[in-house]
Amino acid sequence: xxxxxxxxxxxxxxxxxxxxxxxxxxxxxxxxxxxxxxxxxxxxxxxxxxxxxxxxxxxxxxxxxxxxxxxxxxxxxxxxxxxxxxxxxxxxxxxxxxxxxxxxxxxxxxxxx
Amino acid sequence: xxxxxxxxxxxxxxxxxxxxxxxxxxxxxxxxxxxxxxxxxxxxxxxxxxxxxxxxxxxxxxxxxxxxxxxxxxxxxxxxxxxxxxxxxxxxxxxxxxxxxxxxxxxxxxxxxxxxxx
Numbered sequence: 001x002x003x004x005x006x007x008x009x010x011x012x013x014x015x016x017x018x019x020x021x022x023x024x025x026x027x028x029x030x031x032x033x034x035x036x037x038x039x040x041x042x043x044x045x046x047x048x049x050x051x052x053x054x055x056x057x058x059x060x061x062x063x064x065x066x067x068x069x070x071x072x073x074x075x076x077x078x079x080x081x082x083x084x085x086x087x088x089x090x091x092x093x094x095x096x097x098x099x100x101x102x103x104x105x106x107x108x109x110x111x112x113x
Numbered sequence: 114x115x116x117x118x119x120x121x122x123x124x125x126x127x128x129x130x131x132x133x134x135x136x137x138x139x140x141x142x143x144x145x146x147x148x149x150x151x152x153x154x155x156x157x158x159x160x161x162x163x164x165x166x167x168x169x170x171x172x173x174x175x176x177x178x179x180x181x182x183x184x185x186x187x188x189x190x191x192x193x194x195x196x197x198x199x200x201x202x203x204x205x206x207x208x209x210x211x212x213x214x215x216x217x218x219x220x221x222x223x224x225x226x227x228x229x230x231x
Contacts, residue, residue, distance in 0.1 A: 031216075038216045049208060049221040050158065056217065093158060097216025101174045104158040 002027045002096050006105035014113045019081040021108045023094035028074055031098045038097035041070055041079045044107075045090040053092075054079065086112055115139040115220045117209045122225030129199050129229070135192040135209030135222055142166070146215030147185060147192045151205035152224070159205075162194070163215050177203075199229045 003026040013019045029037040039057045042050035052061050054070035057077060067082040081088060089112055094105040121133040133149070148163035162173045162183040171183060182195040192209055206226050212219030 040217055049223055051221075052217070052219050055219075061219070095158070095218075097214075097218075100172055102160045102216065104160075106157050 001101055002029075002099045002103050004094055004096055004103050004105035006092075006094060006108050009106065009108055011108060011110045012113050013084045013110065015086060016083050019084050019088075019110065021079045021092055021094075023072075023077045023079070023105050025075045025077075025096055027099060029077075029096050029098045030074075037073065038102075039070075039072065039077050040095045040097065041068075042093045042095060042104075043088075043090055044093065050093060084110070084112065088112075117211065117220055117222035119207065119209050119222040119225040122207065122227045124228045124230065125199055126231055127199060127201055127229055130195070130197045131199065131227060133194040133196065133207055133209075133225060133227075137190045137192075137209075137211065140211075140220075142185065142190050142192070142211065143187045145211055145213075146170075147209065147211045148215055148218065149183065149192075149194050150208045150210055150218070150221075151203075151227075152208070153202070153205040156205075161207075164192070196227070199227075201229050203227060204229050 005024045007022045037057050041054040044050040053064050058070045069080050091107040091109050093107050116138045119135045144166045146165050149161040152158050161177050164171045164183045180198045184193045206224040208224045209222040210218040
C-alpha cells in the first residue's frame with residue numbers, strides 16, 4: 001500500500017500567522033491513464049465528518065477560503081494556510097486516490113495559541 | 114443540497130453481523146461510484162470498498178475482503194455494506210462517500226458508529 005506521511009503531526013499556530021503541512025507519499029501519485037495526481041486534502045473538526053478542501057493537488061473546493069492552497073508534485077505535497085483563523089482548528093489529512101487501496105495520511109492536528 | 118445519511122450501526126459481539134445503509138438525497142446515484150470509509154477511535158481514515166453503478170467495478174481493502182460485501186439499490190438511491198465475521202478491530206465510525214470522481218471523495222455522510230465488543 002502507498003504510505004502517506006504527514007508532518008508535523010501537531011501544529012500550534014498564532015491566529016493570523018501562516019501554517020504549512022507536508023505530505024509525502026511512498027510512491028509517485030501520477031495516474032497513468034490521465035497523467036493527473038490524485039492528491040486531496042481534508043479538514044475534520046471534532047465530532048464532524050471530514051470536509052474536502054483541495055483536490056488534484058491544488059484545486060480548491062467551492063466555498064473554501066482562498067487562504068488555503070495546495071501544491072506539490074511527484075511524492076511531495078504541501079497544504080498551506082496563509083493566515084490561520086480560529087475556525088481552522090481540527091485535523092488535516094492528505095489522501096491519495098491513485099493506487100488502490102487509496103490511503104490517508106495519519107493526520108495533523110492544528111491548534112490556535 | 115447533497116446529503117448522505119448512514120444508519121445500521123450499533124453494538125455487536127465478535128463474529129456477529131451488521132448491515133449498514135446509506136441513503137442519498139440531492140443527487141442521483143445512478144452512474145456514480147459510491148464507497149465506504151471508516152475511522153477507528155482516535156485513529157486515521159481507512160478506505161474499505163467502492164462500487165460503480167452497474168456493479169462492473171468493485172474493490173475491497175484487504176482488511177475486509179471476504180467478510181464485507183458492498184451493494185447498492187439505484188432505484189432507492191441507496192448504498193449498503195453487509196459486514197460479517199466482525200472483529201474488535203472493526204470498531205469505528207463508518208462513512209458513506211461519493212462524488213463526481215470517487216478518487217476525490219467530495220460528499221460524506223455524518224457516519225454511523227459500529228462497536229464490536231463482547
